Amino acid sequence: MTAIPQTRPYVNFFDEKRGFMSWLVTEDHKRIALLYFYAVMGFFIVAFVLGLTMRLELIAPGATILDPQTYNEIFTLHGVIMIFLFIIPGIPAIFGNFALPMLIGAPDVAFPKLNLISWYLYVLGGLMALSTLLYGDGPADTGWTFYAPYSVKTGTNVTVAVLAAFVLGFSSILTGLNFIVTMHQMRAPGMTWFKMPLFPWALYATAWIQVLATPIIGITLLMIVAERTLGIGLFDPALGGDPVLYQHLFWIYSHPAVYIMALPAMGIVSETIPVFVKKSIFGYKVIVYSSLAIAFIGYFVWGHHMFTSGMSGPARVIFSVLTFLVAIPSAIKVFNWIATLYKGSIDIKPPLLYSLAFIFQFAIGGLTGLVVGALATDIHVHDTYFVVGHFHYVMFGGTGFAFFGALHYYYPKIWGRMYNLKWANIAFAIFFIGFNLVYFPMLVLGMMGMPRRYYDYLPEFTLPNLISTIGSWVLAIGLIIMIVNLIRGRKGPKASTNPWGSVTLDWTHTQSPPSLYNFDETPQVERGPYDYRNYEQYLQEHNKN
């Protein structure tokens, strides 16, 4: 494992080595994080444009710009890219990779080469998914869930699409494994488990899900390939298979995967709120235990995706009860974040705004989740736009906003420059309004009975769809302003090493941008991660300048 070499003059990790090749063969966790960043953002923009295209098609009833088959292919590719290439790897692979070693006082992750391999697998999987656009009968038209038996029968490029997801799964497993070993083996002296910041704890809980649940989707997707190529009859009823078994196997991974997406975002929120409130987080240990509880209980709730699929009555009751149980630790976190804000010295900065938006939107996503988690109400809203709205409130309103919050939070640490705060606030406001304009009408449409996955709808659904489509343009404007502001920030004023006044090791004991091995010497940890008593004096003693 990497050891911190003897003290040497400060050189930031960008200048340590120069040239394109130095990036392609890098083992530095910060460079790999940036490799992930550019790749993830590239895929995100592609999927975002696909989403805009879908919304444009739905601006009015009837065919507008897409035919039904193209619409099916576009929503599938939008889902596959957003889920497997943006939301799942986004926070862990970028901000986890970048910050985890620094947060625990380590020079790198435990297996730097494995880290680089994870990125290459990610890129390979991403290119495989995109390649389905280019040949045969076009990209898969099954939805991102690849439900059998349709995924076995359709002539579109399902085989390559599921193999792409398979390769991406390997990338995810290797990242999770790396993080688990890093946290077990490489914490700085004095950093006991309960002195570890909450973002690493969230990554730890996530990593166990990545390692334990992802192989199930891997083998399930291979079963789809086997069924398509060899006609084995695992899921196709015509061949003696069971399509409900596919749904079970798919969701045994894909529901825990929702927590792979949500837990790191919760970690970012737990990390940022104390910094901008200058107050210790409320209920540190309870947040830790709730992360582990979410990871554990989250394994046993997958059946709530299948209430209308023909499961047995007792199974439906069991899954509904377990679903309500998993809401408890999630709610605990929300209460703790709000309690942290209470009587705090709140400093409204862009990262905090994104975290506050997370709480608001995640709460809506969580509460609408209870509507679909309850057996009786789910029957009414299953496969309607209510589910689309709920899912996007959790994933985009929650994790997506936390992703951009993390980007604004770590920006001065990564590049050593500061973006324009005023424009960042404006971008946030437009982004926030746009988001709610897109997705709140979907909840209403779902209650009205509009089914999902159709390119057309009845005239009575026109107004909410029109509002939603206009909202997508507002959202896009907010995103463009945000990206332009962040790109311009690269030439902005030099940021101090700790502009937010955080007391965690990543800010107090490293330069901005950090050096190759992060720390001049291995830090000794004596305080809790969110101990803001006399923090000004503490920062004066420890900040690098």
Place this chain on the structure above:
Amino acid sequence: MTDTHDTHITGYRFSILIWVDLLILTLLTIEVAQFDFQALTVIVALLIATIKSFLVGKHFMHLKFENRFLKAVVIGVGALFLAVLIVLFSDYLFY
């Protein structure tokens, strides 16, 4: 990390014996598939598979040389897998 490879050496003869055991258990799986055990069919198949996993884990993956923590992790994962199966069969058993 400490290099403990010198304590992990097992002879080819022993490894081949375990491999033969695995082959026999595979043949047994094929043989018992011809009988209808009704509700026990899955349990019988999983029982044989569990014995095979145990042999692979203990001998080929060197778990017998590992410390208690690692063994506890493997047992924990096994328990999780079992719990997932039980919840899964709450659908099939009551259907």
